[in-house]
Amino acid sequence: MDLDELDRAILRELQKDARRTNRDLAAAVGVAPSTSLERVRSLRERGVLRGYRADIDLESIGRGVQAMIAVRIRPPSRRNIEAFREWVARLPETVSVFVTSGTRDFLVHVAVPDTDGLYAFVIDRLTERPEVADVETSVVYEHMRTPAVEPVRPQR
Amino acid sequence: MDLDELDRAILRELQKDARRTNRDLAAAVGVAPSTSLERVRSLRERGVLRGYRADIDLESIGRGVQAMIAVRIRPPSRRNIEAFREWVARLPETVSVFVTSGTRDFLVHVAVPDTDGLYAFVIDRLTERPEVADVETSVVYEHMRTPAVEPVRPQR
DNA sequence: GGTAGCGCCGAATTTTGTTCGGCGGGGGTT
DNA sequence: AACCCCCGCCGAACAAAATTCGGCGCTACC
Structure with a gap:
């Protein structure tokens, strides 16, 4: 392209x-x-431009606490990976899901109202899935996005 | 709000x-x-709607390989954290930056043309920074985004 | 039961999107 | 070297959408 x-x-x-x-x-x-x-x-x-999305402030819709949760699936079979992916992507707390290589199989970006909501998500929701072997939560203090197509660089 | x-x-x-x-x-x-x-x-x-962004297919702009790179900063002083944050957010490979709690201080989402580009990013770019103590790269096989405001649920 | 204030409506006006015929320039062919 | 073809840009005309604003009705609080 x-x-x-x-x-x-x-x-x-x-x-x-x-x-x-x-x-x-x-x-x-x-x-x-x-x-x-x-x-x-x-x-x-051509599929370069996939669409247009509103950029919504998570804080003002009552989801001010964000976290990244690394999840290990055991066994990491296609069946388990795909089942977990579909399930987690549909949860209302989920913002985005990364399927990764390495020691963890998923990184789940979540946004919840408060730290109680985060704790509840981890210990209530995630643990209902038998294929979830391990979970590691990191609170996101800040999230910055940058343009996919770089700005023009000043020419000298 | x-x-x-x-x-x-x-x-x-x-x-x-x-x-x-x-x-x-x-x-x-x-x-x-x-x-x-x-x-x-x-x-x-009211700041709820922050703006409107085009959703661009990374593959078709020649950035088909994505990774999440966990970075540990030592010492994790405000000075070091802020300096690294500003620097990494400006790199053309960077898609987004998460500042996190936990064993790592940053999660850097990058998109590069190929695995060579990924390797070069990690061993050339990141290592130029003296405050970077540790780096762990995970290839992103798939990235799914979900709506921030949930769809209406079917009523019975 | 009255009244004030807020938010929704719809028609008129302004602005924008969209179409399409034509023109010009670059590259390829003879 | 000259010609021709094709692609893509342009701009004017037309269609559609955004935006404004006066008024009306509903609600909630006297």
Whole structure:
């Protein structure tokens, strides 16, 4: 999949603000609105642009405590891994799920109202699953996201 | 920050597709367009809705290999933690950074073109920092995100 | 039972999205 | 070297959406 500089500029703008008007977007990347519209359509059709998501403040929806929970599944068979993945992804506390190599099989990012909620998640929810052999919880103090397509670097 | 059922319905819709037209959004949540517009504005002003981001396929921008890297900082002083956080967040390979409690101080989610790129990131980039005492890399086979505001559950 | 305040509505206006015919430039062919 | 083809950008016209704002009704508190 090759992207030219215009495609990359468009992606950069859209990950800063996916709701910029097409006119603004066109002006920002230096083409006509019809051109940027066509490029965006192409990026969607090619699967580069998968969609647009609202960025919601977890604190203000009452989920201010976050944690990363490393989970070991035993035995780590396909059956157990897939079953756990589907189950954990559907829990309301789960924000995202990483399936990993290494000493642990999953990293589960959760957001809960408070530390009680976190404790309850670990000792009530996770332990209901027989394939969960081991759990290690780390509280997330801060979570920073960075753009997937890098900003342009200043040229000298 | 209290949200009523209409606010939550709007957030649910916007995290599925942040670019739905306001008319569609209004129809989906059962109010007039002017009402949903006003609610969305309020959610933004209150900081609940932080913005709108494009969801970009990492594979198609040449960053198909992902990993989670646990990093231990020694000594874990505020000075060292903040310096490392700022530095690592600016690297082009970094997708997101979790500052955590527990045996490790950071979890760094990276996306690179291939396994060579991953290896280079760990042994070239991370080791330039003197405060990095320990590094543990886990390849991410799969990453699933789930909505922050839960979908409505079917009522019986 | 009255009244004040809040939030929803819908029509009018402004702004934006979208389509499409044409034009220009780069690359390939003779 | 000249020609031609094709691709992609452009801009104007049309369609659709966002946004504003006056008014109305509901609720809750006198």
